[in-house]
Amino acid sequence: MSPVARRGLFVLAGAGALAAGLGWRAWRSTAPSGGEAAGSGDPLEDFWALELPTPSGAGMPLRSLRGRPLVVNFWATWCPPCVKEMPELDRFAREFGGQGWQVLGVAIDQAAPVQAFLKQTPVGFPVVLAGNEGLSWVRRLGNPAGGLPFSVQFGADGLAARRKLGATNFDELAGWARPG
Incomplete structure (x- = not known):
């Protein structure tokens, strides 16, 4: 084999290895990570096991909200x-909090835009950050399209009682909170 042909073969082999490596990296970046892949396999139990950061960086264990009715709103x-x-x-949250209701905002966003938004439009309920990984939770909790906004009402037992896309x-x- 001539030196030129050998060099061409090495270049081709190197390009193939590079393409394989890039393909593997792209696949890994779209594969579930962290809390998504691990867990019980039960989306609700895995959701309650999450600890997500607040816009200030503190961690918030979602299990701390279990035991009282809760509306979780996925937004951006x-x-x-x-x-x-x-x-x-x-x-x-303000009007029904006295009756035991809670609201949690799960931002499909990064800290800086959420901080800026909350400075302009403050809310009295906790907000946590899920980033793009939050869309997998939207899907796992009953919204296969992954559209936003998406709300899930949980009972005090931690089970999803209602879901609302849009x-x-x-x-x-208020209708969700009223008995009957």
Whole structure:
């Protein structure tokens, strides 16, 4: 084999190895990570086992919210219907908190835009950050399309009682909270 042909073969082999490595890296970056892959296999139990960071960086174990009715709202600062419903969720949290209801905002976003949003539109309920990984939780909790906003109402028993894809409002949330 001539030196030119040998060099071409080495270049081709190197390009193939590089392509394989890049393909593996791309596959790993889309594969579930951390809390997604590990766990019991039960989406609800795995959800309650999560500890997610708040915009300030502190960790919040979701199990600390179990035991009382809870509305979990998946949202993002770049989602206009999500932004529009935040005051409605805040009003619900204020008016029904005395009856044991809780609200948790799960931002499919990064800390900086969430901090800026909350500075402009403060809410009285906790907000945690899930980043893009939060979309896998949206899907695991009953929204296969992964659309936002998405709300899940949990009973005091930790089981999902209702799911809502799309913006919600105070009257709808109040209806969820009223007995009967």
